[in-house]
Amino acid sequence: MIWQQAFEIQTRGRGTTELTEEVCDMVAASGIRTGLAQLFVHHTSASLMLCENADPDVRRDMETFMQRLVPDGDRDFVHTMEGPDDMPAHVRSILTGSDLGFPVGQNRPVLGTWQGLYLWEHRLHGHRRRLTLTVYGE
Amino acid sequence: MIWQQAFEIQTRGRGTTELTEEVCDMVAASGIRTGLAQLFVHHTSASLMLCENADPDVRRDMETFMQRLVPDGDRDFVHTMEGPDDMPAHVRSILTGSDLGFPVGQNRPVLGTWQGLYLWEHRLHGHRRRLTLTVYGE
Amino acid sequence: MIWQQAFEIQTRGRGTTELTEEVCDMVAASGIRTGLAQLFVHHTSASLMLCENADPDVRRDMETFMQRLVPDGDRDFVHTMEGPDDMPAHVRSILTGSDLGFPVGQNRPVLGTWQGLYLWEHRLHGHRRRLTLTVYGE
Numbered sequence: 001m002i003w004q005q006a007f008e009i010q011t012r013g014r015g016t017t018e019l020t021e022e023v024c025d026m027v028a029a030s031g032i033r034t035g036l037a038q039l040f041v042h043h044t045s046a047s048l049m050l051c052e053n054a055d056p057d058v059r060r061d062m063e064t065f066m067q068r069l070v071p072d073g074d075r076d077f078v079h080t081m082e083g084p085d086d087m088p089a090h091v092r093s094i095l096t097g098s099d100l101g102f103p104v105g106q107n108r109p110v111l112g113t114w115q116g117l118y119l120w121e122h123r124l125h126g127h128r129r130r131l132t133l134t135v136y137g138e
Numbered sequence: 139m140i141w142q143q144a145f146e147i148q149t150r151g152r153g154t155t156e157l158t159e160e161v162c163d164m165v166a167a168s169g170i171r172t173g174l175a176q177l178f179v180h181h182t183s184a185s186l187m188l189c190e191n192a193d194p195d196v197r198r199d200m201e202t203f204m205q206r207l208v209p210d211g212d213r214d215f216v217h218t219m220e221g222p223d224d225m226p227a228h229v230r231s232i233l234t235g236s237d238l239g240f241p242v243g244q245n246r247p248v249l250g251t252w253q254g255l256y257l258w259e260h261r262l263h264g265h266r267r268r269l270t271l272t273v274y275g276e
Numbered sequence: 277m278i279w280q281q282a283f284e285i286q287t288r289g290r291g292t293t294e295l296t297e298e299v300c301d302m303v304a305a306s307g308i309r310t311g312l313a314q315l316f317v318h319h320t321s322a323s324l325m326l327c328e329n330a331d332p333d334v335r336r337d338m339e340t341f342m343q344r345l346v347p348d349g350d351r352d353f354v355h356t357m358e359g360p361d362d363m364p365a366h367v368r369s370i371l372t373g374s375d376l377g378f379p380v381g382q383n384r385p386v387l388g389t390w391q392g393l394y395l396w397e398h399r400l401h402g403h404r405r406r407l408t409l410t411v412y413g414e
Contacts, residue, residue, distance in 0.1 A: 002311050002413050004379060035140050036176055036272050038312055038377050042388030044328040050236045052182040052228055057217040061225050062232065064214050069207075069345075076340050079333040087337050090328055094338065098326045098391070099377040101176050101237040103142060103270040110270060112180030115236070132379040132386060134312050136274065136412065137140050173278050174314055174410050188374045190320040190366055195355040199363050200370065202352050207345075239314050239375040241280060241408040248408060250318030253374070274412065275278050 003030035003135045010128050011046065011121035014085070016059050019117045019131075020109075026133050027109055035137015037109060038101045039117065042130045045089035046121050047096040053116030066092050072124075089122035096120060104137055141168035141273045148266050149184065149259035152223070154197050157255045157269075158247075164271050165246055173275015175247060176239045177255065180268040183227035184259050185234040191254030204230050210262075227260035234258060242275055279306035279411045286404050287397035290361070292325065292335050295393045295407075296385075302409050303384055311380045311413015315393065318406045321365035322397050323372040329392030342368050348400075365398035372396060380413055 005026055009017055019039070027037055041048055052058040070091045073084035080086055100117070103110040111117075119129060143164055147155055157177070165175055179186055190196040208229045211222035218224055238255070241248045249255075257267060281302055285293055295315070303313055317324055328334040346367045349360035356362055376393070379386040387393075395405060 004310055004381065034142055036274065038379070040377070040379050040386075042386070042391065044326065044334075044388070044390055049232055050182065051232065052217075055217055055219070058182075058225065058228050061215045061217050062229060065208070065229050068214070070341070076344070077337045079328075079331055079337050081331070087334065090334050091338065091341050094325055094327060094372060096232060097235065097373065101178070101239060101377060103176070103178050103272050105142065105270075110178075110180070112182065112268065114182055115180065130388065132381075134379050136312065172280055174412065187370055188320065189370065193355055193357070196320075196363065196366050199353045199355050200367060203346070203367050206352070234370060235373065239316070239377060241314070241316050241410050243280065243408075248316075248318070250320070250406065252320055253318065 001032055001138055003032060006132045008128055008130050009119055012126045014121055014124050016118040016120050019119055023117050023133060024108055027104055027135055028107055030135040032104055032135045032137040033107045035104045036101060037104050037135045038099060040099045040132045044093055045123050046119060046129050047093040047098055048100040049096055049118045049120050050115050051118050052114050054114055085124045092122040104135060139170055139276055141170060144270045146266055146268050147257055150264045152259055152262050154256040154258050157257055161255055161271060162246055165242055165273055168273040170242055170273045170275040171245045173242045174239060175242050175273045176237060178237045178270045182231055183261050184257060184267050185231040185236055186238040187234055187256045187258050188253050189256050190252050192252055223262045230260040242273060277308055277414055279308060282408045284404055284406050285395055288402045290397055290400050292394040292396050295395055299393055299409060300384055303380055303411055306411040308380055308411045308413040309383045312377060313380050313385060313411045314375060314377045316375045316408045320369055321399050322395060322405050323369040323374055324376040325372055325394045325396050326391050327394050328390050330390055361400045368398040380411060
């Protein structure tokens with residue numbers, strides 16, 4: 001059994017949007033009890049992240065780390081057409097990934113107690129981001 | 139056909155634990171000849187890694203690299219409740235990933251000659267880590 | 277329905293090779309209309325990347341970034357048997373990943389407009405690289 005759904009998220013600029021509840025609802029709607037799910041974001045300047053979901057400072061520190069690792073306005077970058085955050089957004093997306101898989105059991109995502117699913121917008125301004133969730137199993 | 143199994147690994151502090159043999163045994167037990175497998179770790183301070191399996195220095199150098207990239211006790215981090223290795227463990231996990239997929243053929247993981255599957259504990263102290271292997275195919 | 281095919285790519289040394297068209301052809305050949313695909317590279321010194329496909333400078337800047345983050349000939353590395361690019365190739369592969377999943381719809385990969393699939397050779401010299409594409413769905 002395969003179940004697939006496209007959906008969109010409006011981001012408000014650089015930062016994370018939690019998707020856990022939305023994804024749980026979609027897995028429930030799929031009717032699949034045991035199997036796997038895969039989340040995919042159809043962009044190269046936003047990514048997916050499984051992150052600690054209890055303390056918001058973890059996501060703030062991740063942002064601090066990334067801004068230091070891949071600074072906006074890096075003079076070594078040539079691809080700067082859309083501004084100082086253009087190429088850093090691509091690098092950040094590649095380092096964190098566009099696809100994310102997780103097991104499904106008892107008709108819901110089997111995540112750890114402290115694991116949340118997040119969309120990470122890497123551009124400074126908000127964008128409408130397209131995602132696809134596919135669930136397969138029985 | 140879907141086959142899913144949860145299992146646990148006791149780590150002995152920061153470092154890698156090879157899972158290749160254990161995972162091969164589970165894929166064999168699944169009875170699935172051709173398909174895909176997905177390994178998932180239910181924590182945000184330990185991750186999964188496909189790494190060169192012949193020379194242990196590769197994993198030692200990976201550790202060297204990570205300690206330099208994400209130093210413990212980083213003063214820019216706010217989330218330090220559980221100590222100097224708390225936030226670095228989250229960063230390291232996100233950079234290396236919680237899920238890992240690989241093809242299954244002839245009832246075993248189809249890995250390259252030099253590819254081994256490793257659990258990477260990022261906390262300084264040992265933890266009991268929960269994982270799920272899902273195999274699907276025919 | 278499961279469809280699996282192994283294939284090889286000859287690289288010409290460090291750099292990227294686009295796989296999008298080849299992968300689209302294979303997904304078409306699978307006959308699977310809706311589902312998921314997973315690409316896997318059976319090596320620890322080459323990786324897979326979903327990257328912006330319009331401006332080649334993006335991949336050039338990714339290379340610039342990686343060479344700065346993981347410099348060849350790093351004196352902290354012990355695993356240097358095959359030369360100054362040996363260990364950096366392993367680190368780069370782990371940071372970018374050996375497996376890549378994406379949804380399949382209407383019998384083709386459902387990628388974003390600007391998303392291309394690339395094999396990233398991290399060794400300085402060319403190698404013959406083995407990959408497996410698995411498609412599952414209905």
